Amino acid sequence: MSNPVHQSSEISDGRVLTIPVGASAAFEDACARASTDEVVRAVVIVLAGEESSADLVEEGMPATLAALLVPVIAGLSGQIDDRALELALTADVRICETGTTFAMTTTTAGERRLPSDGGTQRLPRIVGSGLATDMLLTGRRVTAEEAMRAGLVTEICPAGESNTRARQLAKEIAAHGKSAGRFTKEAVLKGADMPLEQSLRLEADLAILLHTDPERAEGIDAFNRRRKPDFRQEDESK
Amino acid sequence: MTESTFETVMYEKRGSVAHITLNRPEVINAFNVQMRDDLSEVLAAIRWDPDVAVVLLRGAGERGFCAGADLSEFGSAPSQAAARNARWERDVFGVLRDLTVPTVVALHGHVIGSGVELALLCDIRIAADNAVFSMPETYYGLIAAAGGTQTLPRALKQGRALDMLLTGRRLDAAEAVDAGLVQRVVQPDDLEMESERIAGDLAEIDPALAGAIKSALATARDLPLADGLAHERRLSIMLDRGVAGVRPPF
Numbered sequence A: 001m002s003n004p005v006h007q008s009s010e011i012s013d014g015r016v017l018t019i020p021v022g023a024s025a026a027f028e029d030a031c032a033r034a035s036t037d038e039v040v041r042a043v044v045i046v047l048a049g050e051e052s053s054a055d056l057v058e059e060g061m062p063a064t065l066a067a068l069l070v071p072v073i074a075g076l077s078g079q080i081d082d083r084a085l086e087l088a089l090t091a092d093v094r095i096c097e098t099g100t101t102f103a104m105t106t107t108t109a110g111e112r113r114l115p116s117d118g119g120t121q122r123l124p125r126i127v128g129s130g131l132a133t134d135m136l137l138t139g140r141r142v143t144a145e146e147a148m149r150a151g152l153v154t155e156i157c158p159a160g161e162s163n164t165r166a167r168q169l170a171k172e173i174a175a176h177g178k179s180a181g182r183f184t185k186e187a188v189l190k191g192a193d194m195p196l197e198q199s200l201r202l203e204a205d206l207a208i209l210l211h212t213d214p215e216r217a218e219g220i221d222a223f224n225r226r227r228k229p230d231f232r233q234e235d236e237s238k
Numbered sequence B: 001m002t003e004s005t006f007e008t009v010m011y012e013k014r015g016s017v018a019h020i021t022l023n024r025p026e027v028i029n030a031f032n033v034q035m036r037d038d039l040s041e042v043l044a045a046i047r048w049d050p051d052v053a054v055v056l057l058r059g060a061g062e063r064g065f066c067a068g069a070d071l072s073e074f075g076s077a078p079s080q081a082a083a084r085n086a087r088w089e090r091d092v093f094g095v096l097r098d099l100t101v102p103t104v105v106a107l108h109g110h111v112i113g114s115g116v117e118l119a120l121l122c123d124i125r126i127a128a129d130n131a132v133f134s135m136p137e138t139y140y141g142l143i144a145a146a147g148g149t150q151t152l153p154r155a156l157k158q159g160r161a162l163d164m165l166l167t168g169r170r171l172d173a174a175e176a177v178d179a180g181l182v183q184r185v186v187q188p189d190d191l192e193m194e195s196e197r198i199a200g201d202l203a204e205i206d207p208a209l210a211g212a213i214k215s216a217l218a219t220a221r222d223l224p225l226a227d228g229l230a231h232e233r234r235l236s237i238m239l240d241r242g243v244a245g246v247r248p249p250f
Helices: A024-036 A061-066 A082-089 A119-127 A129-138 A144-150 A162-175 A178-191 A196-212 A214-224 A232-236 B033-047 B080-089 B092-098 B114-120 B148-155 B158-167 B173-179 B188-203 B207-222 B225-241
Strands: A016-019 A042-049 A072-081 A093-097 A101-103 A155-157 B002-005 B009-014 B017-022 B054-059 B064-066 B103-107 B110-112 B124-128 B132-134 B184-186
Touching: A016 A024, A016 A162, A024 A061, A042 A082, A042 A162, A061 A082, A072 A082, A072 A162, A082 A101, A082 A119, A093 A144, A093 A162, A093 B158, A119 A129, A119 B158, A144 A155, A155 A162, A162 B158, A178 A196, A178 A214, A178 B148, A178 B158, A196 B080, A196 B148, A196 B207, B009 B033, B017 B033, B017 B188, B033 B092, B054 B064, B054 B188, B064 B103, B064 B114, B092 B114, B103 B114, B103 B188, B110 B114, B114 B148, B124 B173, B124 B188, B148 B158, B173 B184, B184 B188, B207 B225
Parallel strands: A016 A042, A042 A072, A072 A093, A072 A101, A093 A155, B017 B054, B054 B103, B064 B110, B103 B124, B110 B132, B124 B184
Antiparallel strands: B002 B009, B009 B017
16 A cells, blocks of 8 residues: 555455545545555446435536546436536546436526536536537537437446446456556647647657556456466555 | 559559558457568558559458557567657558558457557448447557557547546447547448548649648647648648649658
């Protein structure tokens, strides 16, 4: 453990860190751990929009989660609205339960404010400008099925299973190469803002940088011997 | 009709259609250094051949289009600097992407890793309904390095691309067409005929027009709207004037 102060954070199998939403301090602590603890390979965030999910997410939380280099999986259920949606949009892989709905209501209801935790930027980049404009201007609620078609989520699981399923996916990602996952995330997110030619340079440079990573050698050896790669040695040497 | 057989690739020119077939069926056309070099030669010839109006790429054998990079050859570069030099000295992926003639790829069976990446560098992707797509790089501690981290999110929605790249999730042909990874799906028995029909139709388009459309689409991808509109207008005027002998790139 690199930081004993954080040992109380919820963690399963040592490599998947679940970041709690609700209390700001616990959220910030867990995010700090996700960025400093070399053992963490995937992060799970569970958003259950039972009551007013938007109120659980405080201003600035999406920016904190978005800054993580490690892949983030979001398990979603209930009503994922406003800042909760903005937080979900900073995850890399989003799955939801059947019956989950999504909306940006800040323009049309209540305080009538501009979403300011990335909603106007990440939503169009993730679902396309047509649906994003509709959601942002009219507040229209989107079903899980429509979210699936739009690429807002990539899987719909049965009711009550989003937590389990998000952890499963996180465990799969955590079993993969650590730098491979982080570099892939970086290449996709940072490359999206570049002209293709430059973004391909970024990808190639990250791929070459990965040559220095012992996990790459382990992965190739595993492939050639037709066995499952075992990246645990890296963690145990820490 | 001209035909050339390389160690790993078959190249055949029928009329104005350049047929390229990945030809290592015993290993599901795994992409190795020899294939890179063979493809590099074929694409260099196509690039400067005024008779080629369209390229049709496919994989030999029943099992699939391409099972990805041949990892048995990975890690053989003497240094990172040498590996980086090699990547850009023979940029076969860049040459395929930048061809000014339309490119069609016919996909069947296993389409994995570099197989997906090769397909994403082509304009029209048609898949047999038995095709299965996946990006398993991170499973082996690698990242996609033939453009996949960039071309996949540009073809698919970003979330789907990240999901495929990070989890290794497989898509079947129906999911691939829904996601935008391929544009068309056909029965396996129809793949050859249908891809050749599309290639034939594309070969009928004036090469200057086809090249202009590809150039305009690349601009739409990379430039701010105002600059893209200016480029489109410029291309349109150039084509209207019918400047004799003008060929892309513009």
